Amino acid sequence: MTLRPSTSHWGAFSAEMAPDGRLRVAAHPEDPSPSPLLGNFADTLRHPTRVAAPAIRRGWLERGPGSDPGRGDEEFVEVSWDEALDLLASELRRVRDLHGNEAIFGGSYGWGSAGRFHHVQSQLHRFLNAFGGFTSSRNTYSHGTSAIVLTYIVGSSATLLQRGSSWPTIVANTELLVAFGGLPEKNVFVTPGGVTRHHTPGFLGELGRRGVEVALVSPLRDDVPADVGAHWYPIRPATDTALMLALAHTLISEGLHDKAFLDRYCVGYDEFERYLLGLDDGVPKDAVWASTITEVSAADIVALARRMATSRTFITVTWSLQRIEHGEQPVWAGIALAAMLGQIGLPGGGFGHGYGSMGDTGDIGPELRAPKLPQDSNPVQEFIPVARIANMLLNPGTRYDYDGTVRTYPDIHLVYWAGGNPFHHHQDLNRLRTAFTKPDTVVVHEPYWTATARHADFVLPTTVPLEREDFGSGRRDTHLIAMHQVVEPFGQARDDYAILAELATRLGIEERFTEGRSPRAWLEHLYESWRKDLLDKGIPVPSFVDFWSHGQYELPAGDVERTVFADFRHDPVAHRLPTPSGKIEITSQRVKSFGYEDCPGHPAWLEPSEWLGGPRAESFPLQLIANQPRTRLHSQLDGGAVSQAGKVAGREAVRIHPEDARTRSIGNGDVVRIFNDRGACLAGAVVTPDLRRGVVQLPTGAWFDPAGSLCLHGNPNVLTADLPSSSLSQGCTGQHVLVEIERYDGTPPPVTIGQPPHIARDRARTSDVPMRDNS
Template structure:
């Protein structure tokens, strides 16, 4: 609560304060001046009025993408979007960095993204019925302890333990052995990164050529299989996608591929694909290919069979908690129809007016003059951070609400200090959580920090929309109002829900339990006519005429192998021969609490740890604990080396989330996103590609630059100017 990086008072970048709004290459490099709250809000209100009058509400980008902190009323994005909607609207974003590629693809293939991402088979069903779990990307246990809003009861580790006790077979398909708990009986297939689609196609080819596929299921429940089979057999391109073909791409022996296909056909098999597989170039393909493979097995809708997406990516996937909405603050309606796919922020800022394709439509980027961010950190989750730094110099004004001096706050013009979850009262629950939690205030707000609600209410009053934003309620009155309306709704459905006073005193309310298993796929299997999917055919679209009609060469109308640029078999590997996997950390949630004791304990000399295979470290003269420089043609970062045989040769692993600490194009703290490419997965989804990147690694000699992110930037007070 009193970390040196806490923001103590409203702060304005010196150049913006002295020269006024406008594009500025010094953004992110200048010092800040602390001012009083009244002056900060007056200046910001005036700038909002100016931008709206001169450029329209479309010129305001309400970024606010990120995890923020727990709590439903003080949810930072809801607060900011509610305020901006009351002000006349803003350019918004769609989808996520986590699964934005899948979110666009899945409606075309199975009619709904939510039914796959949120309502798949439960872990109890998998534990009781699955004989063979084929885990593309594994089931990384470190990820299942988090969901947006929090997790009260951590169920997944127990289900994985039950799966191990039952002796289920698991095929782990990942470059990283620790993408699956050791206790599970698993065969590790150390695949070359970014080639999962090639393996899936070869498995499908084996099923087709050995007549192991379920033709009745394909005929009754799917459309487009004949076109896909032509591709598998190489009828049109002369290249059968057989096990021998895939072996050269994946580094998995052809005999192992054939054997795995036969085992999948002879057992109750559940295929799961982590979100990481779609965070790459052509990330649509492994998700689509996995669905096609599961359809060929004919087990979709059977207990313990079929496919899933995100098991091991998030704590609520496969969970058995109730699935209904907890109290929330309405954001209102955004009058501005303009939006961008969330991962295209740098493109938007750098290229106003430029045309681009998205999900079959041609769109163009708006001319953004004011970026307003609350509850997120794009300098954590975006790719090619040196390019993002350049993009952030372009707007007239950047506004950030933050408790801490993150890289995003340091690249802002107006920085407003906010409270953390422990410094205010709220209620919270995660997706499929078991409890609604009364979040009692624990400590007083730090220094001059204020709630987002208080900040935005002050702005709204200055802009003449105070009543519309607050509806005359204090935060405490909002909590009682939102809880009361939610309680009335549940009581109408027959649930016994305590009064707000009783709930607040007890500290929690156990949410009513619902049926832990969704019945979508079982119902579809029972009657695909009455329970048709929301696809054009009403069935699973192994080939999609609609996607094919878009004419995208980077996402054709059926699952296909499309060679990425950033992979070990491509041309770039000659210059950068190591594949860096930038996955989620085990010591923090994304970049949150990077300065905390748990995260700091995992660092080496204060820098993020990169794992290397000893066989890759030895010829580079790198020993365990050495400081190394990881680099490519986009940038470089420093990290501490950890030698580990639990990853395949040619692969290094550096988790995301180290706070960005640039010295020129070098991040001295170990953020991998100085290396990753800011390119879309495809024109279909415009999703991010931050999971893999090609690099070289060398031992760092000499005195390294110091780490600055553990202290605030240079700050002066207005009276000192």
């Protein structure tokens, strides 16, 4: 056997099946910091939770489509591919003919594969568009709040979310890096589509070696690598905006703000200054005011503001800070603070968003996108913000505010989910379970029996990337990687394209969907079309045959020295921003005109409903931070060796401060019950001083394993509130939640999610339950 090339969201690698039947994986030889997540592949390739054959929920088979409280609890019946696809094609026609294409929700979230052709979201959306369209979703759980508010502040979200200043520019020029939310190294190994060379860990190390001063503003001490040597400001969670406002107030009161920059490059500063000084509400947002909210001392706030004003200062805000109630505010306040320092557009100065949140933020690879499958246009204009799926299913016809408009939730009868796992991403999972009982039919393509698959009616087994051919390349990747097939598909698994092509044949849209091409023919077609565009630009690119044989193509070099907004700073007229004023809008008159109480026209401190300074903390006195896991990507490959090694007592690990543990008689390794009035979960305790008192940390992504309202495995989204960031963005707020913790005495119930649900191979059973009339 020989190692065959492939790639993943956590990096490029090669793999082979060893003679002993185990998968052997080797990191790409040019990767300076290979991701440890590569270690999750071997144990999950043939995991017990792989879906072996098409399966349909027994209640759907016996009672037909319709809202059903049995969804999520009933057994499944294995059927043939022909029967599954015949029934599904008939159901798609029924829903379209009775309710219109708007009644179909295409729920793919897009994380399924690093491959560009087998990108599940593109496959599903292309199919549904050919079928007449579907209700779609917009934005992301990751940074959906920022994607909206940044368009009002700087005119484009891509400027900061996808470009940003490069790490070499920061390392060489920054004197003080103020990291709100930190620079957590665990996240930089992940990028949509992957990166072949993980540069960011090396750049983080350079910060320490070059003596760049780092101010870590986070309740977690290890949100910056230890060798960086950061000064830790253990802020109370959800109060970063108050700290930023106080820093800005100090700049004003001591005359340290850059009035010339504000006058030339910004609009709306005067209104913001009135707010900072408390001229209208009588509350100056000074250091003393902020210290009572943030629990950072007034002296430390003043000292940090002075240091920022006398240094080349780079302010960065992680994506985590906008995944909370009023998440627009820390992003907006961070930009306003950077503008007041007057360093936006200078090398090593200004503002960044997402450093430490994703591997390609600040990276030096080229901004050259890989070839991809076209989705075609969607004839249906209906959509929802992505984090509002439960609201949509539970409240059809209800009106809601979004981005300056008033919209109405559509009436969804069929949910088609392929790629992604809403029972990982979404909040208040007990509420989501109820929501998933409402549609007539839920269809899921899945390699594994995830919680989403267990809450479906149709579960169609799909291949994993190592079981098919593709090519992949992430944003700012240095290579396009040929993804060779390494093993045969598991059981009866098929790739999503094959499944959808069979459905398309039954629905009379095969030619429009497939254009007569096999997967290999599509790979050659997409590659050669992309190659022609690059050749026309004078960039030499090998033929598909040579590329496939070699296993990779190194893309042209990217811009190593990159400073965001440099052109705008040089000439704000010639390079005006795409805002109404052409400038940075510290106050946005458009946002102000919407009249949203939860998102005014300039940065402001808005008290969240769940924080340690509010009345709810009297009942639930610990702030849980549900951040990204160190041992996997979201919930992907939770059964892998790396992910499993991070478990405690077979459950997700929750970190707790020694004093909080002592007062609750909790010790290392204890099984604990984390709870509030929405639900509860079991987890394994890790006692550590690396977080401030009153804060506990439980990563997202443990596969949801419900027993009533209790998750046996430790998924924090059984606790989080399904509330929007604001009426502006309707973004996700799953980062923070108030909880209480107690030691679980006695023998805890076993985790069951590592085994498949009950599956019948014989559909025959005596049943007096009548078929549902859906006419």
